[in-house]
Amino acid sequence: MLNKPYRSPSTSSFLDNLRLSRLQSLLRRGELGLVVLAAIVGVIAGLLVALVSFLSNGLHWLVFGVEGTLSGSNITGHIVLLGPIIGGVLLGLIFFVLSKTRKKPMIDPIEANALHGGRLSLTDSIIVCVQNIISNGFGASVGLEAGYTQIASGAASKLGLKLKLRRGDLRLMVGCGAAGAIAAAFDAPLTGAFYAIELIIGSYTVLSLTPVIVSALVASLVANQISEHGLVFEIATADNIMPVDYVPAIVLGIVCAGVGILLMQAVSFIEETARKSAIAQPFRPFIGGFIVGLLGLVSPQVLSGGHGALHLNMNAQSSIWMLLMLFLLKSFASAISIGSGFRGGLFFASLFMGALIGKIFAFGVPFFHGVSVDPGIYAVVGMSAFAAAVIGGPMTMTFLALELTGDFPITALVLAAVITTSLVVRVSFGYSFATWRFHLRGESIRSAHDVGWVRDLTVGKMMRADMRTAKVGIGLEAFRKEFPLGSTQRVIMTHDDGRYAGIVLVPEIYADPMERSGENLTLERFLRYQKDVLLPTMNVKQAAALFDSTQSDALVVVNDRIENRPAGLLTESHTLRRYSEELDQRRREASGEF
Known part of the structure; x- marks a missing residue:
């Protein structure tokens, strides 16, 4: 009997990473890989919709003794009152536990795509879906569509994160999850696809259309194989519209x-x-x-x-x-x-x-x-x-x-x-x-249009920390000795306790027509932008707006408004260049140019 060759843990990890790298390369190579992944998301969405629907209908039968739709039944008696009350008590217990264990607010697919680049917690999605099942199952006047889209989009986001998809592709997968969920719920693939395009992705592109429709079609087919879904109305036709x-x-x-x-x-x-x-x-x-x-x-x-x-x-x-x-x-x-x-x-x-x-x-x-x-x-x-x-x-x-x-x-x-x-x-x-x-x-x-990258591109990420500083009490002659003309364009001035005092433009010092000498001559009258500062948490749009209002080429970044200590320097040219680069990146992602 032949023994399998021994592989060390490091070798196995290397091979796993290599396979994952090859899969990522396949997905990034073109549209076909995303379509295949969208089909997988559609299968997952169809199965999850069928499962959630089954659990909710099971609660209807268990609590109210109703098979099928609760709102279409002739149910009467005290259980009509007790059902929603019991559901409220269960939800209250869940809220109490969550208040002790989870402090961050749970986000939905729209917020995830708008602000977080498609990052959606699967654990939070499961919690929201369970809450939705309890709410609907015990008779509260809410639908299951929120639970459908939450759990399907959460699973799609988790899959995309495992495969380390690009930001644009991850947002697309979240949309595919939502498209599959709505398509499976109503047996309406076109409805599911446009739900994702209009509400979850936030924009229509040729690149996103095929994966979204594939996910919706597959999810609808999968859900129909398990149980009947959707609505069909028999109404009078309208042949002669005037x-x-x-x-x-x-x-x-x-x-x-x-x-x-x-x-x-x-x-x-x-x-x-x-x-x-x-x-x-x-x-x-x-x-x-x-x-x-x-x-x-x-x-x-x-x-x-x-x-x-x-x-x-x-x-x-x-x-x-x-x-x-x-x-x-x-x-x-x-x-x-x-x-x-x-x-x-x-x-x-x-x-x-x-x-x-x-x-x-x-x-x-x-x-x-x-x-x-x-x-x-x-x-x-x-x-x-x-x-x-x-x-x-x-x-x-x-x-x-x-x-x-x-x-x-x-x-x-x-x-x-x-x-x-x-x-x-x-x-x-x-x-x-x-x-x-x-x-x-x-x-x-x-809308779900991607604006999260604007918030992610903060002043703290763009600023330079290697700035030239000096005490505001330094004399004019000492300043000239320390900062000769051409050595730097601007110097950040601070008080003795380290607080920000203003910016001195070095060329202005040497352009002063008056002859000045002596250490007692201060730089107070050369200080600029004493009140105009940036904070590390400001985003690129806020920084650009402040540059525009102050007509400044560069501003100091302080750690906070209270301590007011210089933390870095940011120029308007660098800010606009980074903003333009990110806009171009979003455009290329939307058009499929990688």
């Missing part, structure tokens, strides 16, 4: 924009009220669960994401008052659920509420003269427009309507509505639900 039919669709888009803004502000108001109250965070989900349970006693359609309720109401004949009551109940339940701390998103809830708005709006469609479209179609138009207002992504919602109905004329009406909605929201409000929450936290981002 120009006049676009008028009510556009009006409906404006209505959805206004109501969507009110919903986003309501959620933020509830969150802010809970944060400012004396109620500790672990107790807030319990209170929120109690309120949601009470609303569930009025109508179980407000529970969970709303898949079953959407099917029930899409073609049902209901009075305007019944639809209005259900919309108010669902919107209040969703706002309370998220505001009190339940994990989840408003993706599907916004689809359900938008369909209700469309059906309510349909009662007024006969007042539009010459309209030939069946009023029920406006449920689809309202669904897409309201989701575009809350979630963002007008093309995402347009393709969702197309893939759910398979009707191109209806999709044309949807496109008119969602474009109107997006324009109104962008002009009057400026944020989607995700970016509005970033704004409330003090972040300035409005």
